[in-house]
Amino acid sequence: MAPKFDADGLVTCVATDARSGDVLMVAHMNAQALQRTIATGEAWYFSRSRRALWRKGETSGHLQRVVEMRIDCDQDAVWIKVEQEGAGACHTGRRSCFYRAVPLGKAGAKLQFVEDKVFDPKAVYDK
């Protein structure tokens, strides 16, 4: 394994729901996050906005248990299939961060909300 980290020392990580197959989120891992994810079987990321290592669910309790990890052909992206603890992965309160659909075939169409909130982000994050 020879991950190809970018100029910021990161690889892209796609997390999918091990049961439904839905994409839950796209985030990034630095070498330490990748190492900890492999060692512990729980998802660790690197937050680009906070410039900090981030154990998924540290605040919310919504941990992700990694069922399988794969790496792509050029080793700059990993795919983890996870069992999502708690109601959801998204900080907005949805199960998936991809809760809006983009209509095809017409430019400038409005996004369509296709997933309801499954938890109250205020109650979960403002503890």
Place this chain on the structure above:
Amino acid sequence: MAPKFDADGLVTCVATDARSGDVLMVAHMNAQALQRTIATGEAWYFSRSRRALWRKGETSGHLQRVVEMRIDCDQDAVWIKVEQEGAGACHTGRRSCFYRAVPLGKAGAKLQFVEDKVFDPKAVYDK
């Protein structure tokens, strides 16, 4: 819709197989690739290595028809569910670019090949 393009003018795109749910590839789209994908319902990307707009399958014939497009909470990543034309999406000849598993629980373990080749990349690309 207000995509948040990065410093290079790109958003990340995850393409999954509309039937199996497997992640086929992770690539990037600039504004033009995104607009063409929405307009045509076929996947267009921007190749960072070739610095060029790239119609998926232009050379190989392995087009991707977009069944659904979603955008994530901070609008810097899109997820497309695709019907993959031809045998596969990966330039190495596999259906998915994620054809190697990373063993969990042990540091430095060797990658495991979990997908066989489904087409001969030489025959497809060296025409």
